[in-house]
Amino acid sequence: MQVELITIGDELLLGFTIDTNAAHISRTLAGAGVEIVRRTTVGDEPGKIASAVREALDRTGAVITTGGLGPTSDDLTKPAIAKIFGRRMKLDEGIASALEQRWRSRFPNSNYPATNRTQAEIPEGARILTNRHGTAPGIWLEDEKGRWVAMIPGVPREMRGMLAEEVLPAIKSRSEGTESVVLSGTLRTTGIAESAIAELLGPNFLGEPGTELGSLPLAFLPGVAGVDLRVTAKGLPRAQAEKLIKKAILKLRSRVSAYAYGEDDADLAAVVLEKLRSLGLKLAVAESCTGGMLGERITSVPGSSDVFLGGIIAYHNDVKVKALGVRAEDIERYGAVSEQVALQMASGVRERMAADVGVSVTGIAGPGGGTPDKPVGLVWISVHGSDAKARRFQVGGDRAEIRQRAAQAALEMVRRALSNG
Amino acid sequence: MQVELITIGDELLLGFTIDTNAAHISRTLAGAGVEIVRRTTVGDEPGKIASAVREALDRTGAVITTGGLGPTSDDLTKPAIAKIFGRRMKLDEGIASALEQRWRSRFPNSNYPATNRTQAEIPEGARILTNRHGTAPGIWLEDEKGRWVAMIPGVPREMRGMLAEEVLPAIKSRSEGTESVVLSGTLRTTGIAESAIAELLGPNFLGEPGTELGSLPLAFLPGVAGVDLRVTAKGLPRAQAEKLIKKAILKLRSRVSAYAYGEDDADLAAVVLEKLRSLGLKLAVAESCTGGMLGERITSVPGSSDVFLGGIIAYHNDVKVKALGVRAEDIERYGAVSEQVALQMASGVRERMAADVGVSVTGIAGPGGGTPDKPVGLVWISVHGSDAKARRFQVGGDRAEIRQRAAQAALEMVRRALSNG
CATH class of the missing domain: 3.30.70.2860 (Alpha-Beta Plaits)
Known part of the structure; x- marks a missing residue:
């Protein structure tokens, strides 16, 4: 089955919001055998919404729209699309009282403006899609030829819920037999x-x-x-x-x-944690240039606490010396970004946190701080488990990318150390 | 001036790639007074690319496409769009030899397939947009009525470079007088x-x-x-x-x-660092549930090293006791997520790292670990500067959101502590 997606919102067109909804909808539908064949983004203007929907209906007869439904968006989507189907808008009492309640709880001291009731109008003959995660309901509109438009909210959590609970079952029921x-x-x-x-x-x-x-x-x-x-x-x-x-x-x-x-969606941090868990080993980290990112990656995995003890963010050299036991003279002699310091950071955190495996990262994330000898992107990583290893990396990209690549390389070094011994 | 944007790629339509290019292009052009009035995404199919471009040209006469230009994408965009303009494709020797060079460096032991030369064909009368950040050049195609299409790569770094260096100047030169x-x-x-x-x-x-x-x-x-x-x-x-x-x-x-x-784009971490810098104060962090995220946020700001000393990721309670000096009996009595433990974490890291300001975060990020008394989303944050404060937060969202909100709340507590004293 082929469907077109129309995402509505000035914020999207202006580039202030990145359209993560679109990717989520595509992946969710693909898993059910539904292919998004075109995606269109238009601003909050009824004329533009209507022509995008009309064109999409002519091509595929099946359209999902997101956005333009909420009380602050002037509710442009519904009347624009109702017109295409030749339907009039009519007040839904249930929606009206929900909207009024919401207004009164937000502005307890203001009078409820009667014009707000137009937001509770839905196209005649439409099916209401329940919103369990917010106030604005969705709408399913269909004509006698079976051409349909599903209008769902743009707020990600509301969109995800309504897609899974309301839209997907409806689409599945009509695509049975499609293989x-x-x-x-x-x-x-x-x-x-x-x-x-x-x-x-x-x-x-x-x-x-x-x-x-x-x-x-x-x-x-x-x-x-x-x-x-x-x-x-x-x-x-x-x-x-x-x-x-x-x-x-x-x-x-x-x-x-x-x-x-x-x-597929495998996360290297989760893979490493699983491996440590199966071996009964505990991990600790010592971070300089990543500044906490490696710990953050590891602890983003639920349940990491049974394997991950903690770490030292040793951004300043004094912290490397005092909190990790790195020799000050080695920092002086070899520099903070060096094999020697990386090795001492890994063994230091392993010992002080009583971990089985210590991993360290020290590098030059830039944009400043590089030299011809030690350019931006130079990273030393050390893993101290049953034995101690250190490796030099030269990674590319801007400051954020260098740090992300360094954290990933550190996880990969742990993975390989565990695989080999 | 009004322009339409067409982003091309199966990866985009399938939802595997989030369309960050689109937001970048919109924001960059808006700054130059150019409005993106519609955005369309189609897959790597010449027919679909051509009809999307034709429709957009009919509406605005000004179109930017991204993607479908590289050597691995079968080079679908150029011939499809050339056809709309009634132009034939012809070989560009400069591009041809660059492509051949690239192939030979990647596959030194294979024969160069002659069919690859078709990738070096560009539409007659087209202007080549130089790609300083990759191999695939861009194309500017224009007809006698002044309707134009600019084709630029989909690789973000190449896209950004070509947009700024080639496309924006061309657009600006023709929109002069537009106010x-x-x-x-x-x-x-x-x-x-x-x-x-x-x-x-x-x-x-x-x-x-x-x-x-x-x-x-x-x-x-x-x-x-x-x-x-x-x-x-x-x-x-x-x-x-x-x-x-x-x-x-x-x-x-x-x-x-x-x-x-x-x-605008202000980052709270940068605001806090600037404030610390102006006051001549040094910062250290102690993190439990955020697991390094707070340090990561702070060190994502270039130049943070003159203000930020480092931190302790105290994920396991033993680390809270040994590395931060939290009293084990207080953890036992009040729990790791408590006012008492947050206060001791902040003062502990402040003292041990010889910082002026210590900030700590301890909370329940979920999805497991919540109790009726201490539900998921409960976070205690403490700031120890000229005096010590602690505050309880109850934040919403999933594990990732709870951690992000906790890190932001910690930065905000530091900002307020510095503003008040």
Whole structure:
């Protein structure tokens, strides 16, 4: 089934809000075999909303809109779309009293403006989509030919709830019998550049064009976490798509196994924690240039507390000396960003926190502080577990990217240390 | 001047990539008085790309496309759009040799496929937009009526560079004489709920509808950092728009000054660091539930090292006792998430790192670990500077949001402590 998505809002068009809703809706629907074939964003103007919806209906007959429903947005979406369907607006008493209640709780000392009641009007013959996470209800409008528009709120939490609870079941019930799906599989790698992976795989790695596997598009997706390899199957029955994707991921994994840490949404921090847990080991971190980011990544995983003890953010050199036991003369001699200091930071935090594994990061995140000898992006990472290792990295990007890549590289060094021994 | 934006890519439509490019382009162009009036996203299919571009040209005569230009994307965009303009594709020798060079460096042992040369074809009469940050060049195509399409890459760094260096100057040169701009101003607040701000301001705070200030739309934008108040002026000459926005922000500030920490892109961590710097004070952090996020926020600001010493991530209670000197019996008696423990964490890190100001966070981030007495979202924060304070917060959201709100609340407590004394 093909659907078009229309996201409504001046904030989106002006670029103040990044359209994360759109990605969420696409992924959720793809999982149910529904393909978003076009996405349109328009501002809060009834004429523009109406023409975008009319065009989309002409192309696919199935449209989801987000935004423009709430009490502060002048409620532009509903009347604009009702007009396309030739429906009049009529007052819904239930919605009206909910809106009035909300107003009175916000402005207890003001008179309720009668004009507000127009916000409680819905198109004749529309089905109300319940909003369990906010006040503005959604609307499902459909004509006699089966062409439909689902209007849902733009507030992410309300949108997600209504999509799952109201829209998805409605779409599923009408797409029964439709068999083809859009399915993707991702192999996540880190510690290897996109060009190096491309060379490792060579051209047409999955198969010659025209063959079953070879016709699946393979995307290289480089990011701060590493390079994701994504294979997508389109327009196939679900069972066949699943089989093909699985086969392709297996084939990719066989070639890049040293760098692959997981599939789909896998988070390297969660992978490392799981490994530590299975080995009964406790972890502590010592961070300089990442300033807490490594700890933050680890503790973003629910349940990390049974494996992760804590850490030292040793941003100033005095803290490296006093809180981690790094020798001041080594900082003086080799610099704070050096193998020696990284090693002492890792062993220091391991010892002082009575951890089994200590990991440290020290580097130059920039934009200032680089020298020809030690340029911005230079990072030393050390892992002290059953033995102590240190490795030098030169990573690219701006300050934020350098720190993210450093944190990811530190997690990867822990993963490999645990895999090897 | 009105422009439409078309972002191209299966990854975007499938929801695997969030369209951050679109927001960047909108904001960059708005600053130059150019308004994006519609945004369309289509997949990597020549037919769909062509119809989206044709429709956009019919509406505005001015279109920017991103994506579908690189060597791995089958180069679909250029021929599809050339066809609309009735132009043939022809080989550009300069681009051809650059592409061949790139291939040979990636696959030194493979034969260069002749079909690759088609990627070096550009539409007749097109202007090449130089790509200083990657290999795929951009294209500016224009017809005799002055209708134009600028095709730029989808890779964010390449897109940003080409937009600033090539596209913006071209647009500016043709919009000279056009006077009206789209301009926004934002007042950032924290520590107050959206409904409380709405009540504080009351209806029509900026002025009755129809008056100069009252006709500026005022948006309430709640997020984990707090509630942003954004005022937008559209279709006015730049000087007048600037004056109105300034007036509106001043008026808003006068009413919500206690909660306002900055304007536009202001980051609370940077505001706090600046305040510490001007007072000659050094900061240290002690984090439990935020696990390093507070340190990460602070060190994300370049130059933070002259004010920020470091911190202790005291995730496990043993670390709270050993590394911060929290009394074990107080943890036992009051719990790790308590006023007593927060106070001891802040004074402990202040003393041990020889800082002037210590700030601590301890809370229940969930999803597990809540009790009726101490529910998920309960956070105690303490600031120890010239004196010691602690405050209890109950914040909402999922694990990530609770942690982000806790880090922001901690920074705000430091800001207020510094403002008052």
